[in-house]
Amino acid sequence: MPRSRAHTRERLLAAALDVFAEEGFGRSTVEQVCERAGYTRGAFYSNFTSLDELFLAMWEGRSAQMLRAIEDAVVAAESDGESDAVDLDVAAARVLSVIPVDDRWYRVTSEFTAHALRHPELRVAMAEREAAIQSVILPLVESALARAGRSVTDRSALGRALVAVHDGTTAQVLLEPDRTDVAAARTDLFLCVLRNYSEPNSPSENK
Template sequence: MAERWTKERRTAHTRRILLDAAEEVFARKGLTGAALEEIADAAGFTRGAIYSQFGAKETLFLAVVDRQREQFLDGFAEVMMSFHRLSDVDIDELADRWRELSSGPDRAALGYELTLFLLRNPDARERVAAQRLETIRTLGEFISKNVARIGGTLTMEAETLARVVLAANDGITLDSHLDGQDLYRPYLQLVMSGIATAP
Protein backbone atom coordinates (compact mmCIF):
# COMPACT_ATOMS: atom_id res chain seq x y z
CA MET A 1 0.00 0.00 0.00
CA ALA A 2 1.36 3.43 -0.97
CA GLU A 3 2.30 5.69 1.90
CA ARG A 4 -0.06 8.63 2.31
CA TRP A 5 1.49 12.09 2.13
CA THR A 6 0.47 14.34 5.00
CA LYS A 7 0.23 18.10 4.59
CA GLU A 8 3.45 18.48 6.63
CA ARG A 9 5.29 16.02 4.41
CA ARG A 10 4.10 17.77 1.22
CA THR A 11 5.20 21.14 2.67
CA ALA A 12 8.63 19.77 3.62
CA HIS A 13 9.00 18.24 0.13
CA THR A 14 8.07 21.53 -1.56
CA ARG A 15 10.49 23.49 0.64
CA ARG A 16 13.32 21.06 -0.15
CA ILE A 17 12.73 21.32 -3.92
CA LEU A 18 12.54 25.12 -3.75
CA LEU A 19 15.73 25.30 -1.64
CA ASP A 20 17.56 22.97 -4.08
CA ALA A 21 16.55 25.11 -7.06
CA ALA A 22 17.30 28.37 -5.24
CA GLU A 23 20.74 27.13 -4.17
CA GLU A 24 21.61 26.29 -7.78
CA VAL A 25 20.33 29.61 -9.18
CA PHE A 26 21.80 31.76 -6.38
CA ALA A 27 25.15 29.95 -6.79
CA ARG A 28 25.23 30.88 -10.50
CA LYS A 29 23.75 34.37 -10.37
CA GLY A 30 24.07 35.65 -6.81
CA LEU A 31 21.40 37.28 -4.68
CA THR A 32 20.79 40.28 -6.92
CA GLY A 33 21.07 38.48 -10.25
CA ALA A 34 18.71 35.63 -9.37
CA ALA A 35 15.04 36.15 -10.28
CA LEU A 36 12.24 34.42 -8.38
CA GLU A 37 10.68 33.37 -11.72
CA GLU A 38 13.89 31.53 -12.64
CA ILE A 39 14.01 29.78 -9.27
CA ALA A 40 10.34 28.82 -9.53
CA ASP A 41 10.86 27.48 -13.08
CA ALA A 42 13.90 25.45 -12.00
CA ALA A 43 11.85 23.95 -9.14
CA GLY A 44 8.77 23.30 -11.29
CA PHE A 45 6.58 25.55 -9.13
CA THR A 46 5.03 28.98 -9.42
CA ARG A 47 6.44 32.13 -7.87
CA GLY A 48 3.44 31.94 -5.49
CA ALA A 49 4.88 28.75 -3.99
CA ILE A 50 8.05 30.66 -3.07
CA TYR A 51 6.04 33.46 -1.46
CA SER A 52 3.91 30.91 0.37
CA GLN A 53 6.93 29.03 1.77
CA PHE A 54 9.47 31.83 2.27
CA GLY A 55 8.01 35.25 1.54
CA ALA A 56 10.67 37.57 0.12
CA LYS A 57 13.68 36.55 -1.99
CA GLU A 58 16.04 37.59 0.83
CA THR A 59 14.34 35.15 3.23
CA LEU A 60 14.77 32.35 0.69
CA PHE A 61 18.43 33.33 0.27
CA LEU A 62 19.00 33.23 4.05
CA ALA A 63 17.35 29.79 4.21
CA VAL A 64 19.61 28.50 1.41
CA VAL A 65 22.80 29.74 3.12
CA ASP A 66 21.66 28.41 6.50
CA ARG A 67 20.95 24.95 5.08
CA GLN A 68 24.30 24.96 3.27
CA ARG A 69 26.19 25.83 6.45
CA GLU A 70 24.32 23.15 8.40
CA GLN A 71 25.17 20.48 5.79
CA PHE A 72 28.81 21.59 5.82
CA LEU A 73 29.09 21.41 9.61
CA ASP A 74 27.32 18.02 9.73
CA GLY A 75 29.71 16.60 7.13
CA PHE A 76 32.74 17.96 8.94
CA ALA A 77 31.46 16.61 12.28
CA GLU A 78 31.19 13.14 10.74
CA VAL A 79 34.92 12.95 9.96
CA MET A 80 35.87 14.48 13.35
CA MET A 81 33.97 11.69 15.13
CA SER A 82 36.23 9.12 13.48
CA PHE A 83 39.22 10.38 15.50
CA HIS A 84 39.61 8.95 19.01
CA ARG A 85 42.89 10.53 20.19
CA LEU A 86 44.60 13.80 19.40
CA SER A 87 47.35 11.84 17.64
CA ASP A 88 44.67 10.28 15.35
CA VAL A 89 43.72 13.65 13.82
CA ASP A 90 44.61 13.45 10.15
CA ILE A 91 44.83 16.97 8.73
CA ASP A 92 44.93 15.65 5.15
CA GLU A 93 41.68 13.76 5.71
CA LEU A 94 40.08 16.86 7.24
CA ALA A 95 41.31 19.00 4.32
CA ASP A 96 39.94 16.48 1.81
CA ARG A 97 36.54 16.50 3.52
CA TRP A 98 36.45 20.32 3.63
CA ARG A 99 37.35 20.50 -0.07
CA GLU A 100 34.64 17.95 -0.86
CA LEU A 101 31.99 19.73 1.23
CA SER A 102 32.78 23.21 -0.07
CA SER A 103 31.28 22.32 -3.50
CA GLY A 104 33.32 24.88 -5.38
CA PRO A 105 33.65 28.64 -5.49
CA ASP A 106 30.06 29.52 -6.49
CA ARG A 107 28.61 28.31 -3.22
CA ALA A 108 31.40 29.86 -1.15
CA ALA A 109 30.66 33.15 -2.93
CA LEU A 110 27.15 32.93 -1.45
CA GLY A 111 28.71 33.17 2.00
CA TYR A 112 30.38 36.43 1.02
CA GLU A 113 27.13 37.67 -0.48
CA LEU A 114 25.41 36.90 2.81
CA THR A 115 28.07 38.85 4.72
CA LEU A 116 27.67 41.87 2.43
CA PHE A 117 23.87 41.62 2.54
CA LEU A 118 23.90 41.62 6.36
CA LEU A 119 26.41 44.50 6.53
CA ARG A 120 24.23 46.61 4.23
CA ASN A 121 20.90 45.66 5.85
CA PRO A 122 20.83 46.26 9.62
CA ASP A 123 17.22 45.01 9.84
CA ALA A 124 18.16 41.68 8.25
CA ARG A 125 21.25 41.50 10.48
CA GLU A 126 19.04 41.94 13.53
CA ARG A 127 16.61 39.28 12.28
CA VAL A 128 19.34 36.64 11.93
CA ALA A 129 21.49 37.67 14.92
CA ALA A 130 20.01 35.02 17.22
CA GLN A 131 20.40 32.35 14.55
CA ARG A 132 24.06 33.29 13.99
CA LEU A 133 24.75 33.22 17.73
CA GLU A 134 23.13 29.78 17.98
CA THR A 135 25.35 28.48 15.16
CA ILE A 136 28.44 29.83 16.94
CA ARG A 137 27.32 28.40 20.28
CA THR A 138 26.57 24.97 18.78
CA LEU A 139 29.88 24.83 16.91
CA GLY A 140 31.79 26.04 19.99
CA GLU A 141 30.15 23.33 22.08
CA PHE A 142 30.97 20.70 19.44
CA ILE A 143 34.62 21.83 19.31
CA SER A 144 34.93 21.90 23.09
CA LYS A 145 33.40 18.43 23.61
CA ASN A 146 35.37 16.79 20.81
CA VAL A 147 38.71 18.33 21.72
CA ALA A 148 38.21 16.99 25.27
CA ARG A 149 37.02 13.62 23.88
CA ILE A 150 40.29 13.11 21.95
CA GLY A 151 42.45 14.20 24.89
CA GLY A 152 43.17 17.79 23.91
CA THR A 153 42.70 21.20 25.45
CA LEU A 154 41.97 24.50 23.69
CA THR A 155 44.34 27.44 23.99
CA MET A 156 41.48 29.89 23.29
CA GLU A 157 37.77 29.97 24.08
CA ALA A 158 35.77 27.46 22.03
CA GLU A 159 33.27 30.08 20.83
CA THR A 160 36.09 32.37 19.69
CA LEU A 161 37.56 29.51 17.67
CA ALA A 162 34.08 28.75 16.29
CA ARG A 163 33.73 32.38 15.13
CA VAL A 164 37.14 32.26 13.44
CA VAL A 165 36.36 28.96 11.69
CA LEU A 166 33.00 30.23 10.41
CA ALA A 167 34.47 33.57 9.29
CA ALA A 168 37.37 31.90 7.45
CA ASN A 169 35.42 29.09 5.78
CA ASP A 170 34.30 30.92 2.62
CA GLY A 171 37.55 32.84 2.25
CA ILE A 172 39.68 29.69 2.38
CA THR A 173 37.53 28.08 -0.32
CA LEU A 174 37.48 31.15 -2.59
CA ASP A 175 41.17 31.98 -2.24
CA SER A 176 42.08 28.33 -2.93
CA HIS A 177 40.23 28.62 -6.26
CA LEU A 178 41.41 32.14 -7.14
CA ASP A 179 45.11 31.50 -6.70
CA GLY A 180 45.17 27.78 -7.45
CA GLN A 181 46.85 27.23 -4.07
CA ASP A 182 45.18 24.76 -1.71
CA LEU A 183 44.74 26.60 1.60
CA TYR A 184 42.61 23.99 3.38
CA ARG A 185 45.53 22.10 4.88
CA PRO A 186 47.58 25.14 6.04
CA TYR A 187 44.48 26.67 7.62
CA LEU A 188 43.67 23.44 9.46
CA GLN A 189 47.27 23.27 10.67
CA LEU A 190 46.76 26.77 12.07
CA VAL A 191 43.52 25.71 13.79
CA MET A 192 45.17 22.58 15.21
CA SER A 193 47.98 24.70 16.65
CA GLY A 194 45.31 26.08 19.01
CA ILE A 195 44.85 22.61 20.51
CA ALA A 196 47.31 21.23 23.04
CA THR A 197 47.56 17.82 24.67
CA ALA A 198 45.56 17.83 27.89
CA PRO A 199 47.73 17.67 31.03
Protein backbone atom coordinates in the same frame (compact mmCIF):
# COMPACT_ATOMS: atom_id res chain seq x y z
CA MET B 1 4.93 19.66 7.10
CA PRO B 2 2.94 17.62 4.50
CA ARG B 3 5.11 15.64 2.08
CA SER B 4 3.89 17.54 -1.00
CA ARG B 5 4.65 20.91 0.58
CA ALA B 6 8.07 19.71 1.73
CA HIS B 7 8.78 18.54 -1.83
CA THR B 8 7.74 21.94 -3.23
CA ARG B 9 9.94 23.71 -0.72
CA GLU B 10 12.96 21.55 -1.59
CA ARG B 11 12.48 22.16 -5.32
CA LEU B 12 12.28 25.90 -4.74
CA LEU B 13 15.47 25.81 -2.66
CA ALA B 14 17.33 23.82 -5.31
CA ALA B 15 16.11 26.10 -8.09
CA ALA B 16 17.05 29.20 -6.10
CA LEU B 17 20.62 28.01 -5.65
CA ASP B 18 20.94 27.58 -9.42
CA VAL B 19 19.44 30.99 -10.11
CA PHE B 20 21.47 32.80 -7.44
CA ALA B 21 24.68 31.20 -8.65
CA GLU B 22 24.02 32.04 -12.30
CA GLU B 23 22.44 35.49 -11.98
CA GLY B 24 23.83 36.77 -8.69
CA PHE B 25 21.67 37.17 -5.60
CA GLY B 26 21.02 40.86 -6.14
CA ARG B 27 19.80 40.33 -9.71
CA SER B 28 17.64 37.27 -9.05
CA THR B 29 13.86 37.49 -8.86
CA VAL B 30 11.06 35.40 -7.42
CA GLU B 31 9.81 34.87 -10.98
CA GLN B 32 13.14 33.38 -12.07
CA VAL B 33 13.15 30.97 -9.14
CA CYS B 34 9.56 29.93 -9.82
CA GLU B 35 10.24 29.41 -13.52
CA ARG B 36 13.30 27.26 -12.77
CA ALA B 37 11.37 25.18 -10.22
CA GLY B 38 8.27 24.88 -12.39
CA TYR B 39 5.95 26.57 -9.91
CA THR B 40 3.81 29.69 -9.69
CA ARG B 41 4.39 32.71 -7.48
CA GLY B 42 1.63 31.35 -5.26
CA ALA B 43 3.68 28.23 -4.53
CA PHE B 44 6.65 30.41 -3.65
CA TYR B 45 4.74 32.65 -1.27
CA SER B 46 3.12 29.64 0.37
CA ASN B 47 6.60 28.67 1.54
CA PHE B 48 8.65 31.87 1.78
CA THR B 49 7.90 35.54 2.30
CA SER B 50 10.93 36.73 0.33
CA LEU B 51 14.18 35.71 -1.34
CA ASP B 52 15.94 36.73 1.88
CA GLU B 53 13.94 34.20 3.87
CA LEU B 54 14.53 31.56 1.21
CA PHE B 55 18.29 32.11 1.35
CA LEU B 56 18.35 31.87 5.16
CA ALA B 57 16.42 28.59 4.95
CA MET B 58 18.89 27.34 2.33
CA TRP B 59 21.81 28.31 4.57
CA GLU B 60 20.23 26.60 7.57
CA GLY B 61 19.76 23.37 5.61
CA ARG B 62 23.29 23.33 4.23
CA SER B 63 24.75 24.17 7.63
CA ALA B 64 22.86 21.31 9.27
CA GLN B 65 24.14 18.91 6.61
CA MET B 66 27.72 20.13 7.09
CA LEU B 67 27.50 19.86 10.89
CA ARG B 68 26.31 16.26 10.65
CA ALA B 69 29.22 15.46 8.35
CA ILE B 70 31.70 17.13 10.74
CA GLU B 71 30.30 15.21 13.70
CA ASP B 72 30.63 11.92 11.78
CA ALA B 73 34.22 12.82 10.80
CA VAL B 74 35.17 13.58 14.41
CA VAL B 75 33.61 10.31 15.59
CA ALA B 76 35.49 8.42 12.86
CA ALA B 77 38.78 10.05 13.87
CA GLU B 78 38.16 9.17 17.50
CA SER B 79 37.45 5.54 16.52
CA ASP B 80 40.72 5.08 14.62
CA GLY B 81 43.28 2.71 16.08
CA GLU B 82 43.37 1.00 19.44
CA SER B 83 44.38 3.99 21.53
CA ASP B 84 42.01 6.39 23.25
CA ALA B 85 44.13 9.29 21.98
CA VAL B 86 43.35 11.21 18.81
CA ASP B 87 45.99 12.35 16.33
CA LEU B 88 45.15 16.03 15.84
CA ASP B 89 46.53 16.13 12.28
CA VAL B 90 44.41 13.14 11.26
CA ALA B 91 41.29 14.55 12.91
CA ALA B 92 41.74 17.95 11.22
CA ALA B 93 42.25 16.33 7.81
CA ARG B 94 39.11 14.22 8.25
CA VAL B 95 37.01 17.22 9.22
CA LEU B 96 38.28 19.40 6.38
CA SER B 97 37.55 16.62 3.89
CA VAL B 98 33.82 16.90 4.62
CA ILE B 99 33.64 20.72 4.57
CA PRO B 100 32.83 21.56 0.95
CA VAL B 101 34.82 24.13 -0.98
CA ASP B 102 31.96 24.93 -3.33
CA ASP B 103 32.35 27.63 -5.99
CA ARG B 104 28.61 28.24 -6.46
CA TRP B 105 27.83 28.32 -2.76
CA TYR B 106 30.74 30.65 -2.02
CA ARG B 107 29.58 33.09 -4.69
CA VAL B 108 26.01 33.08 -3.37
CA THR B 109 26.96 33.48 0.29
CA SER B 110 29.44 36.26 -0.49
CA GLU B 111 26.78 38.17 -2.41
CA PHE B 112 24.19 37.64 0.30
CA THR B 113 26.63 38.79 2.97
CA ALA B 114 27.17 42.04 1.05
CA HIS B 115 23.38 42.37 0.78
CA ALA B 116 22.93 41.73 4.51
CA LEU B 117 25.46 44.40 5.41
CA ARG B 118 23.05 46.95 3.91
CA HIS B 119 20.11 45.68 6.01
CA PRO B 120 20.55 45.68 9.82
CA GLU B 121 17.91 43.00 10.45
CA LEU B 122 19.63 40.57 8.06
CA ARG B 123 23.02 41.40 9.53
CA VAL B 124 21.69 40.41 12.96
CA ALA B 125 20.12 37.22 11.57
CA MET B 126 23.38 36.17 9.92
CA ALA B 127 25.42 36.88 13.05
CA GLU B 128 22.99 34.82 15.13
CA ARG B 129 23.19 31.90 12.72
CA GLU B 130 26.98 32.05 12.64
CA ALA B 131 26.93 31.92 16.45
CA ALA B 132 24.55 28.94 16.38
CA ILE B 133 26.87 27.06 14.01
CA GLN B 134 29.85 27.78 16.26
CA SER B 135 27.90 26.55 19.29
CA VAL B 136 27.58 23.15 17.61
CA ILE B 137 31.10 22.95 16.16
CA LEU B 138 33.05 24.11 19.22
CA PRO B 139 32.07 21.19 21.50
CA LEU B 140 33.18 18.79 18.73
CA VAL B 141 36.48 20.63 18.38
CA GLU B 142 36.98 20.69 22.16
CA SER B 143 36.29 16.96 22.32
CA ALA B 144 38.84 16.21 19.59
CA LEU B 145 41.41 18.47 21.26
CA ALA B 146 40.80 16.80 24.63
CA ARG B 147 41.37 13.38 23.07
CA ALA B 148 44.59 14.79 21.60
CA GLY B 149 45.69 15.86 25.07
CA ARG B 150 44.96 19.58 24.70
CA SER B 151 42.62 22.12 26.31
CA VAL B 152 41.09 25.20 24.67
CA THR B 153 42.47 28.46 26.06
CA ASP B 154 40.02 30.94 24.49
CA ARG B 155 36.78 29.40 23.25
CA SER B 156 35.32 32.53 21.65
CA ALA B 157 38.54 33.43 19.85
CA LEU B 158 38.94 29.85 18.61
CA GLY B 159 35.46 29.89 17.08
CA ARG B 160 36.02 33.20 15.31
CA ALA B 161 39.47 32.16 14.10
CA LEU B 162 38.13 28.91 12.62
CA VAL B 163 35.45 30.82 10.71
CA ALA B 164 37.99 33.38 9.47
CA VAL B 165 40.40 30.71 8.27
CA HIS B 166 37.61 28.76 6.57
CA ASP B 167 36.30 31.82 4.71
CA GLY B 168 39.74 33.09 3.72
CA THR B 169 41.22 29.80 2.58
CA THR B 170 38.06 28.86 0.70
CA ALA B 171 38.52 31.95 -1.46
CA GLN B 172 42.19 31.13 -2.02
CA VAL B 173 41.47 27.52 -3.02
CA LEU B 174 38.70 28.58 -5.41
CA LEU B 175 40.86 31.27 -7.03
CA GLU B 176 43.72 28.83 -7.63
CA PRO B 177 42.07 25.39 -7.87
CA ASP B 178 45.10 23.73 -9.48
CA ARG B 179 47.53 24.78 -6.74
CA THR B 180 47.98 21.78 -4.44
CA ASP B 181 50.15 23.85 -2.12
CA VAL B 182 47.26 26.27 -1.54
CA ALA B 183 44.97 23.40 -0.56
CA ALA B 184 47.66 21.99 1.73
CA ALA B 185 48.14 25.39 3.35
CA ARG B 186 44.41 25.36 4.24
CA THR B 187 44.95 22.32 6.45
CA ASP B 188 48.14 23.77 7.93
CA LEU B 189 46.36 27.01 8.85
CA PHE B 190 43.54 25.14 10.58
CA LEU B 191 46.09 23.18 12.58
CA CYS B 192 47.89 26.41 13.53
CA VAL B 193 44.62 27.86 14.82
CA LEU B 194 43.82 24.73 16.82
CA ARG B 195 47.26 24.71 18.42
CA ASN B 196 47.43 28.47 19.02
CA TYR B 197 44.10 28.53 20.86
CA SER B 198 44.78 25.43 22.93
CA GLU B 199 47.53 24.16 25.17
CA PRO B 200 48.90 20.73 26.14
CA ASN B 201 47.42 19.18 29.25
CA SER B 202 50.96 18.30 30.32
CA PRO B 203 54.38 19.74 29.44
CA SER B 204 55.36 16.52 27.70
CA GLU B 205 52.38 16.58 25.32
CA ASN B 206 53.57 17.37 21.80
CA LYS B 207 50.51 16.69 19.69
